[in-house]
Amino acid sequence: MNAPSKSTPMIDIQGIVKHFGAQRVLDELDLTVRKGETLVIIGCSGCGKSVLIKHMIGILKPERGRILVGGTDIVPLSDARLLEICSQFGMVFQGSALFDSLSVWGNVAFSLTEHKRGMTHKQIDERVKYCLDLVGLAGTEGKNPAELSGGMRKRVGVARAIAHQPDIILYDEPTTGLDPVTGDTINDLIIRAQQTLHATSVAVTHDLHSAFKVGDRIAMMADGKIIAVGTPSEIWESDEPQVQRFLRIAGSAVFGT
Amino acid sequence: MPATEHVGAATPAGPLSALGARLASRFLEFITQLGGMIQLAASALVISFTHPPKWREVVRQMFNFGVQSAPVVLLTGAATGAILALQMWYQMRPLGMATAIGPIVSLSMANELGPLLTGIMVAGRMGAAMAAELGTMRVTEQIDALRSLATDPVRYLVVPRLIAGVVMIPLLTAFSIAIGILGGFIVAVHLKGENAAFYWHNTLHYTDPGDVWVGIIKAAVFAMIIVIVACYKGFNTSGGAEGVGKATTGTVVVASVTILISDFFLTNILF
Numbered sequence: 001m002n003a004p005s006k007s008t009p010m011i012d013i014q015g016i017v018k019h020f021g022a023q024r025v026l027d028e029l030d031l032t033v034r035k036g037e038t039l040v041i042i043g044c045s046g047c048g049k050s051v052l053i054k055h056m057i058g059i060l061k062p063e064r065g066r067i068l069v070g071g072t073d074i075v076p077l078s079d080a081r082l083l084e085i086c087s088q089f090g091m092v093f094q095g096s097a098l099f100d101s102l103s104v105w106g107n108v109a110f111s112l113t114e115h116k117r118g119m120t121h122k123q124i125d126e127r128v129k130y131c132l133d134l135v136g137l138a139g140t141e142g143k144n145p146a147e148l149s150g151g152m153r154k155r156v157g158v159a160r161a162i163a164h165q166p167d168i169i170l171y172d173e174p175t176t177g178l179d180p181v182t183g184d185t186i187n188d189l190i191i192r193a194q195q196t197l198h199a200t201s202v203a204v205t206h207d208l209h210s211a212f213k214v215g216d217r218i219a220m221m222a223d224g225k226i227i228a229v230g231t232p233s234e235i236w237e238s239d240e241p242q243v244q245r246f247l248r249i250a251g252s253a254v255f256g257t
Numbered sequence: 258m259p260a261t262e263h264v265g266a267a268t269p270a271g272p273l274s275a276l277g278a279r280l281a282s283r284f285l286e287f288i289t290q291l292g293g294m295i296q297l298a299a300s301a302l303v304i305s306f307t308h309p310p311k312w313r314e315v316v317r318q319m320f321n322f323g324v325q326s327a328p329v330v331l332l333t334g335a336a337t338g339a340i341l342a343l344q345m346w347y348q349m350r351p352l353g354m355a356t357a358i359g360p361i362v363s364l365s366m367a368n369e370l371g372p373l374l375t376g377i378m379v380a381g382r383m384g385a386a387m388a389a390e391l392g393t394m395r396v397t398e399q400i401d402a403l404r405s406l407a408t409d410p411v412r413y414l415v416v417p418r419l420i421a422g423v424v425m426i427p428l429l430t431a432f433s434i435a436i437g438i439l440g441g442f443i444v445a446v447h448l449k450g451e452n453a454a455f456y457w458h459n460t461l462h463y464t465d466p467g468d469v470w471v472g473i474i475k476a477a478v479f480a481m482i483i484v485i486v487a488c489y490k491g492f493n494t495s496g497g498a499e500g501v502g503k504a505t506t507g508t509v510v511v512a513s514v515t516i517l518i519s520d521f522f523l524t525n526i527l528f
Contacts, residue, residue: 059401083407091405097398111406114413160406170405 009068010035010168010200011056016065018051025051026062027224033168038194038201040215042208044246047221049204050094053170056202057089058082070167087115090161090199094173096153098145104156105141108132111164131159134196135189151182155189162193169193171203175210183210190214208250212236220246290511293493298485301415308409310417318421323429326382330429331436333374338362338437341370342444346451355451359460362441363434367468371434373520376479379426380512384487387418388508391491392501400492415488419481426480427473434472471527478523479516486512 011033018026025048033039033056043049054060055067058074066073074085098107108128112119119127132138135155145153154174161169171190175183187210194201194214205211211218212232219229220243228235228243235243345358391414394400403410438460445451490504490511 054401057405059404079409083404083409086405087407089405091402093398093402093405095397097402099399099402100393110408114406114408164406 008035009033010070011202012066012068013052013055014066014068016055016062016067018048018055018060018062020051024224026055028065029221029225031219031226031229033200033202034217035200036198037216038190038203038214039217039219040211041202041204041219041221041226042206042211042246043221045206048224049206049221050172052221053091053172053202053204056168057086057091057170087111087164088167089170090164090166090168091170092154092157092161092172092174094176096145096150096157098153098156098160100145102145103141104132104137104143104145104148107145107156108141108159108163110160115164117164127163128159131163132156134162134192135159136185151178151185154178154182154186158186158189158193162197162199165197166199168200168202169197171201171205173205173207174203175205175207180209183207184213186210187213206250208247222246290489294485294489297411297415297489297492298481300411301419301485301488304409304412305416305420308412308416310412310420314413314417315420318417319425321386322379322383322421322425325386326379326425326429327432329378329382330375330433333378334366334371334433334435334437335440337370337374338366338440339444341365341437342441343448346445346449350449355445355449356455356459358441358445358451359456360463362445363438363460363464364468366434366437366441367464367472369472369520369524371437372430372472372475372479373516375426375430375433375476376483376516376520377513379422379429379479380483380486380516381509383422384483384508384512385505387484387487388491388494388504389501391488392494392504395492395494396497396500410492415484418488419484422480422484423477426483427476430472430476431469434469474527475520475523478519482515482519483512486515 009032011031013029013031015028015030016026017024017028029052031041031052041049041052051060055062056069058077061075065075067075069085070088072085074082077085099110102110105128106113108131109124112124112127128141129138132140135158137152137155137159140148140152140156145156148156174186174190178186190201190203191214193199201214203210203214215232217229218232218235219226220235220238220240221227222242228238228240230238236247238244342358342362345361346355349355349357391400394414400410400414403413442453442456442460446453446456487508490508494500494504496503
């Protein structure tokens with residue numbers, strides 16, 4: 001396709017196919033995520049964006065195709081090996097998916113306490129405090145997830161995802177369900193997390209403002225395929241009719257154009 | 258065109274074949290679920306030995322099992338023993354066999370009623386709670402979140418519950434047997450005036466430790482059934498709050514029926 005890029009691929013998805021019942025959700029989909037970039041996948045609700053992101057971390061398995069993470073194809077891996085690969089990832093879920101049975105501290109510390117990483121309790125505590133500080137929630141360690149607002153839960157979700165310093169961070173609809181102001185603080189947070197951790201980030205969203213603000217590159221998904229990939233300006237000027245339609249409708253709401 | 262003709266030819270099939278198709282799909286679903294549960298049980302058993310869970314979590318689950326189920330289990334055991342003694346007194350007294358009431362109550366409680374009723378009660382109490390908890394975790398993506406944090410959901414969620422169940426349900430059963438025998442004793446001796454010494458003597462004479470072991474072994478098997486069915490149903494929940502409701506009721510029905518069926522075979526094997 002393109003001339004070989006200087007940046008190496010972190011995640012390389014090749015021709016994956018996934019059905020739910022009779023519905024073909026992913027249809028011979030190809031996508032490359034470069035090391036260190038923030039790639040945003042946009043598309044209509046229900047077009048399979050979340051399904052795609054769950055394939056990257058091995059929560060879902062494709063029926064066909066390959067998913068290379070750092071050069072290793074994760075599709076044929078055993079469950080145990082897959083979990084090892086998972087430790088390179090941090091994922092922020094659409095509904096935050098905080099563990100109800102644990103406090104904020106327990107949630108953020110989860111990957112550090114659950115997997116012996118040679119850290120003392122004091123070091124873990126410092127790391128948890130650092131992560132909560134990064135997302136602007138210092139002092140909430142003792143709270144229960146049920147006591148937090150939607151935006152705060154999202155931010156704790158981000159803190160939990162970055163606590164173990166992952167190489168790749170996945171965001172599933174990070175701003176959905178939040179008011180524009182809170183949504184924008186999440187955008188800033190994604191950018192800050194990127195700058196502090198130098199991780200590779202993949203975000204899935206139908207929020208154009210968010211996509212154009214945080215994305216180094218944007219991929220548009222429709223009908224189970226990636227129909228366009230490029231820098232924000234390339235996508236904005238794309239002559240692909242479906243991209244144009246999506247940008248026109250969603251963009252007029254966001255940018256008033 | 259040919260495709261539409263083909264579909265058209267298949268649809269006007271009679272109600273019988275529609276029933277057949279439904280039965281076939283039900284059967285397929287049954288086999289899929291059974292396979293899934295056996296697979297879950299196998300991997301949970303292997304992980305219990307290869308990667309033991311954190312003891313804190315096991316103790317927490319034991320507490321859940323014990324404290325939450327104890328009142329209902331003890332009440333059922335006491336009532337069953339008392340009612341059985343009363344019923345037997347009316348049947349046996351006219352035949353002059355009131356001395357047999359003690360052994361009948363203790364043998365029935367130890368071999369059959371203790372484990373069976375405990376199993377059914379715990380399936381309703383803990384099985385439902387477990388399926389609802391794990392089902393909610395599934396639909397709110399908490400189980401996916403566990404995986405994303407490199408944690409095996411079977412190890413983190415199923416294994417502690419399995420160990421806690423296999424320890425606590427036999428223990429609850431032992432209490433149920435004991436309190437059932439006590440209930441029978443109170444009814445026969447204090448309510449109906451049978452001789453206390455004869456009652457105890459006959460009870461102890463005809464009841465072996467082996468009878469209690471039968472009950473304990475049955476209870477351990479029922480514990481596995483309850484935990485595996487509940488965890489499987491919880492893990493495979495879909496469709497939001499409604500799905501959680503379905504998983505919960507489904508767990509109670511499937512676990513209770515499986516307990517009843519396996520009880521028949523266990524009774525056959527253990528005697």
